[in-house]
Amino acid sequence: MIKMAFGLRWAGTGVFLATEIRVQFHEWLAIVTGTLTPGALLIFVAVLAPDLIAVTLIGSLVYSMFLIGQRVLNEAAYIRIDHKLNELYHASPLSPEAYFVGIAGGMLVAYLPPSLFVLVILELLHPLTLVAWLVLASCLLAVWAVSSTIGYVVSTLFKDMKTIWPYSALLTNLFGIVPPVFYPIRFVPIEWRSVVLLLPTSGAAVLVNNAAGLEAIGGNEAFLAATALAVEAVALFVFGIYWARRMARER
Amino acid sequence: MSPEALRAVDVRKVYHGRGSPDVEALRGVSLALRRGERIALLGRNGAGKTTFLRIASTLLIPTSGQIEVFGHDVVSTPEAVRPLIAVVPQEGKPFFHLTPREQVYCYLRARGLPREDAKSRTEAALEKMGLEDVADRLSVTLSGGQKQRAMVATVLATEAPLLFLDEPTIGLDPFARRAVWDVLRDLTRKGCTVLLTTHYLDEAEALSERLYIVEEGRILFEGTAEGAKRQIGGTLRISIENGGNHRERFASFGQGVAEGNSLHIITEPGRVHEIMDVALREHLSATVGPVSLEEAFLTIVGRSIDAE
Numbered sequence: 112m113i114k115m116a117f118g119l120r121w122a123g124t125g126v127f128l129a130t131e132i133r134v135q136f137h138e139w140l141a142i143v144t145g146t147l148t149p150g151a152l153l154i155f156v157a158v159l160a161p162d163l164i165a166v167t168l169i170g171s172l173v174y175s176m177f178l179i180g181q182r183v184l185n186e187a188a189y190i191r192i193d194h195k196l197n198e199l200y201h202a203s204p205l206s207p208e209a210y211f212v213g214i215a216g217g218m219l220v221a222y223l224p225p226s227l228f229v230l231v232i233l234e235l236l237h238p239l240t241l242v243a244w245l246v247l248a249s250c251l252l253a254v255w256a257v258s259s260t261i262g263y264v265v266s267t268l269f270k271d272m273k274t275i276w277p278y279s280a281l282l283t284n285l286f287g288i289v290p291p292v293f294y295p296i297r298f299v300p301i302e303w304r305s306v307v308l309l310l311p312t313s314g315a316a317v318l319v320n321n322a323a324g325l326e327a328i329g330g331n332e333a334f335l336a337a338t339a340l341a342v343e344a345v346a347l348f349v350f351g352i353y354w355a356r357r358m359a360r361e362r
Numbered sequence: 363m364s365p366e367a368l369r370a371v372d373v374r375k376v377y378h379g380r381g382s383p384d385v386e387a388l389r390g391v392s393l394a395l396r397r398g399e400r401i402a403l404l405g406r407n408g409a410g411k412t413t414f415l416r417i418a419s420t421l422l423i424p425t426s427g428q429i430e431v432f433g434h435d436v437v438s439t440p441e442a443v444r445p446l447i448a449v450v451p452q453e454g455k456p457f458f459h460l461t462p463r464e465q466v467y468c469y470l471r472a473r474g475l476p477r478e479d480a481k482s483r484t485e486a487a488l489e490k491m492g493l494e495d496v497a498d499r500l501s502v503t504l505s506g507g508q509k510q511r512a513m514v515a516t517v518l519a520t521e522a523p524l525l526f527l528d529e530p531t532i533g534l535d536p537f538a539r540r541a542v543w544d545v546l547r548d549l550t551r552k553g554c555t556v557l558l559t560t561h562y563l564d565e566a567e568a569l570s571e572r573l574y575i576v577e578e579g580r581i582l583f584e585g586t587a588e589g590a591k592r593q594i595g596g597t598l599r600i601s602i603e604n605g606g607n608h609r610e611r612f613a614s615f616g617q618g619v620a621e622g623n624s625l626h627i628i629t630e631p632g633r634v635h636e637i638m639d640v641a642l643r644e645h646l647s648a649t650v651g652p653v654s655l656e657e658a659f660l661t662i663v664g665r666s667i668d669a670e
Contacts, residue, residue, distance in 0.1 A: 120441070122474060123471075123472040123473070123474060126468065126471040126472045127468075127472045129468070130457070130460070130464075130468040130472065133460060133464060133468070134457050134459045134460055135459075137459035137460065137500060138459050190457070193455065194454060194455040194456070194457070194458075195451035195452070195453060195454040195455070196454065196455075196456075196457065198416075198419075198421055198449055198451040198454065199449060199450075199451060199454060199469070199513075199516070199517070200469075200472065201420070201421060201444075202419040202420055202421055202444060202447055202448065202449040202526070203444055203445075203447075203448065203449075203469075203472070203473050203520075204444050204445040204473050204474055205472045205473065206441075359421075360420060360421060360422065360423055360440065361416070361421065361422045361423070362422075362423050
């Protein structure tokens with residue numbers, strides 16, 4: 112029944128997800144180098160503003176989760192444009208939605224170990240309450256849903272890998288570096304705060320910082336950020352499934 | 363289940379360009395594959411072969427026409443078609459960061475095969491494709507031919523009732539090509555149906571029971587390789603050295619094609635003696651050989667180009 116809910120078919124998702132994990136683990140160096148940007152920022156902050164280290168640790172978790180979308184983008188585009196493996200799988204019983212979720216889930220699991228390491232450091236430096244843990248987990252899951260969908264959708268729009276690279280970098284910087292993900296929201300001018308709360312990455316970081324007691328925000332702001340993040344995650348993920356089904360067959 | 367593995371009726375496909383003219387890739391293709399047949403689609407680059415294969419394998423929606431796989435409409439019920447087919451895409455490559463063994467096994471498992479079946483079929487496919495020695499090496503380290511064999515092994519291991527292979531032996535050495543042919547023959551003996559496109563005319567001749575010649579989105583010929591050869595006026599080719607200057611002397615014997623100084627005449631066996639007599643009288647050396655499928659193909663497609 113679950114397999115067929117809303118006409119969706121999930122058979123084979125786990126196997127394809129495991130396939131993607133295996134592919135990524137064979138490229139283990141990419142998993143290590145993926146930690147360089149947040150790692151470098153953590154070192155800068157530890158030296159220049161040690162009181163912000165917990166905020167930066169949470170930021171690096173959110174950033175790493177958003178980076179998974181970039182990896183989904185690159186992987187989905189690579190196996191479609193360069194390997195034509197999408198055709199191998201789309202002309203098979205594996206459904207397009209299982210293919211999409213398999214890639215997104217595979218990237219999540221494969222690139223999780225560095226984040227677990229960051230989580231341990233966070234827990235040592237700034238132990239979280241149960242509520243803060245739940246907020247953190249929910250926010251990271253939502254960011255993964257948003258970024259994976261954006262990555263997958265963008266991957267289907269181009270016919271050449273080189274065209275995709277600038278968009279990949281643009282998305283990462285636009286969502287991960289510019290808004291207050293690695294730094295507190297108090298540095299953002301008041302007129303920009305609403306925009307920042309609506310963005311999935313900075314919204315998630317602000318919510319977790321608030322739950323962790325690192326930076327308090329108003330009740331209305333928390334509601335706005337949480338609602339926006341939830342709506343964005345659900346709506347985009349549903350759109351991602353629709354898009355995956357649509358793009359499995361060219362017109 | 364339908365007695366036909368595939369039936370296409372008046373399939374048309376127009377690609378609408380953004381800012382460029384529309385391209386009519388298929389202009390009313392109709393064909394049928396019986397169960398257990400091996401069929402080749404031949405045509406020049408851009409003739410529409412891959413477009414047809416992609417439509418038949420649910421990857422592309424046609425502009426009009428009807429196409430069924432085992433009685434299931436590929437446009438309205440792709441979910442019913444997909445478990446029955448498997449595709450080797452043109453220029454497809456395996457996951458570079460999986461080994462051939464992982465590639466085949468993971469694909470079979472994703473198609474829903476139980477573990478043990480997937481394992482045994484993987485081993486059998488690797489052996490048939492001669493990949494045992496490299497089965498545990500990452501595909502990125504394999505040669506181009508080995509990668510292609512891994513891709514073909516992945517699809518053949520499915521033993522899907524209908525297999526689509528788009529240029530499956532491109533880049534393979536003659537031994538590997540013949541290994542693929544053997545596996546395909548074996549699969550059709552078991553009841554699988556095979557539709558392949560190829561640029562290797564010897565492959566089409568050796569492998570396919572029937573063939574379709576496609577040009578500019580239309581089917582120009584349907585039948586056996588022998589039938590294609592007969593269509594061009596004979597089954598034998600007499601090549602006359604320096605015959606280019608004596609073309610008129612041989613004009614009455616059949617279709618003559620000059621190539622450099624040589625003249626090739628396509629004719630029937632009954633007229634060979636007469637032609638050889640004339641060649642002897644003119645002191646010209648001549649050789650007799652069978653007409654090749656390539657000559658038939660060039661003639662059939664050439665006529666169509668001339669007609670346009």
